[in-house]
Amino acid sequence: MRLSLAAFALASMAVPVEAQERQRPPRVAPPLVHDTAPALGAYTDGVLFADVWKRPQLAPRDRSLITIAALIAGGHSAQMTGHFNRGLDNGVTREEIIAIITHLAFYSGWPNSMSAVAVANEVFAKRKLPPMKADAEDALMAFDAEADAPRAAAVNAAVAPIAPALARYTNEVLFRDLWLRKDLEPRDRSLVTVVALMVSGQVEQMPFHINRAMDNGLTQEQLTEAVTHLAFYAGWPRAMSAVPVLKSVFESRAA
Amino acid sequence: MRLSLAAFALASMAVPVEAQERQRPPRVAPPLVHDTAPALGAYTDGVLFADVWKRPQLAPRDRSLITIAALIAGGHSAQMTGHFNRGLDNGVTREEIIAIITHLAFYSGWPNSMSAVAVANEVFAKRKLPPMKADAEDALMAFDAEADAPRAAAVNAAVAPIAPALARYTNEVLFRDLWLRKDLEPRDRSLVTVVALMVSGQVEQMPFHINRAMDNGLTQEQLTEAVTHLAFYAGWPRAMSAVPVLKSVFESRAA
């Protein structure tokens, strides 16, 4: 690795400058990447893992939630084994991984989630985790009709006159069932939903869910950091397109 | 499965309420899904297959056309074996599956179709279907230059001055060859084209093809139902973005 990149990584790790020339960031990229694409290996170790993942604006568990959601929404099965395991090590539970997959069936489509279940099943089997339990009768939080009323009204005005069944599934299955499930905190559910919107490039749907994410406890700094993290996992263009949307939502809430 | 979801499914199947507690929707999701992600299995069986797929607004054959097109356009090879077989069982012919793959080479790119051919080949081999025949000399419908004139004029005005070769391929290969092929009805060709546009998130291209789909015999109700079906296969955000486009085309045709 060139020293310039090592310095970039180590500077952010607060290693004294005089020590940087002797140090390298820990190796995270697999040997195949370092052998076949040394510069990509250097960026992976020196920028992505030694710098981005270490930033305190988001906990490692949050970064795993975001990365896992990005892989599912992007259909990247080949990277799921590594990041499901990393997520488990970072405090994402098995139940939460399954809840993300289930949630994203609705927000990035059934095929992506079906592929993800197969990978999750292998990861859990290798860790000898017991089978999942079916939902208990109290699997759902209570429905707060009053809090949901503005959303329902918007769907009933904009969607129901054209696509009544789609409005009904939205109101009944998504917001009176999926979003009430206790297997993922509303804050985490909002976070992975925003990721799915960003990965699928559906910028016009983002304001509603960024607002909802903030209502569910995510801060402005955390959402901005999520977009920054996603620049690496979904590509710079998607992140750059999300910035003006964040800006406009933050401003509208400050007004 | 929680009773609330079972009830949701069975209600739409017109099962008497008193019988619902003893019934479950038929199992469609594979055992691995029910074991690893029980809630996703419940949504798959209770909402997607016992409710969405049963809705009369679109025939099972149409739902298979839509689903197959969504899988090809989304690059979801892992789900193709199941849905190519389901399509064949629902009355989509082998020739039509191949025609969809060929059509979508142009509307979602060669790589997606090349991957789909490999899966189709395996599915057909397992069913011991005979080899496909090369095109007969009368493989194309007659070209109606008058009906095509407004479309050609639009391409010649908007595309040809900047990208003349792209305009030529559009006019000659797509609209004087691909769209004239007899191996897929124009109505079905329109349906899978609309699906490809929705899956790739190209909302600005949709009005032309929604209008063309209606000219080719698809009703307002069928197109709306296609979007509803696709909410499950391409994710809610893409469906929600398509609703205002449908609305605007329907209104412009009613005016």
Add this chain to the structure above:
Amino acid sequence: MRLSLAAFALASMAVPVEAQERQRPPRVAPPLVHDTAPALGAYTDGVLFADVWKRPQLAPRDRSLITIAALIAGGHSAQMTGHFNRGLDNGVTREEIIAIITHLAFYSGWPNSMSAVAVANEVFAKRKLPPMKADAEDALMAFDAEADAPRAAAVNAAVAPIAPALARYTNEVLFRDLWLRKDLEPRDRSLVTVVALMVSGQVEQMPFHINRAMDNGLTQEQLTEAVTHLAFYAGWPRAMSAVPVLKSVFESRAA
């Protein structure tokens, strides 16, 4: 293959009309494609390879750069082996393939590039190419702060106030490191960046990079031809959406 398509292909190959009925374009699509989807095989051989790839507006090496970038940005691993080999045959070096993969980690996300490295490694191993060398100390071109100033100012104005870390990574890692790497010419780097933007459907990011591509030596004709080539590899809708963006940039530079 129908004669009409054969004629289309052979016409562009300047084969005399009387000879066309006896000739066919060279077979490029694999036998499986011709057997399972004869019409797709005919389009592949007769239109895509005998016509599009032969057009003089872009050299075969450029078409390989574009195709390789489209496969990486679209996550099409199954087609990479063929096109990495074709690229090597067309004069793209092994170092350049790796540089494209590394560049696109930033422009289409880490997962796509990680998958591509694995395929590249297999292709290179089969050709018994020696291991890649790590970067030399002079791996970067000198940074031209003056030329970069307008870009940096734009990022500092639009991104930094909302997402300061994203702005810092953009300025420091992308434009003071990645874009300065000598393993890919700036012109080629611009070409694959434009491809990544088109494939991910991020039209709003394109004007900056089309302008930069032209500053880096790509002509109006080459960029237009790249979009035409991509119609086949990323689908017609993405190409059609790019045409008005090209038009507006070309006009603004002519003004």
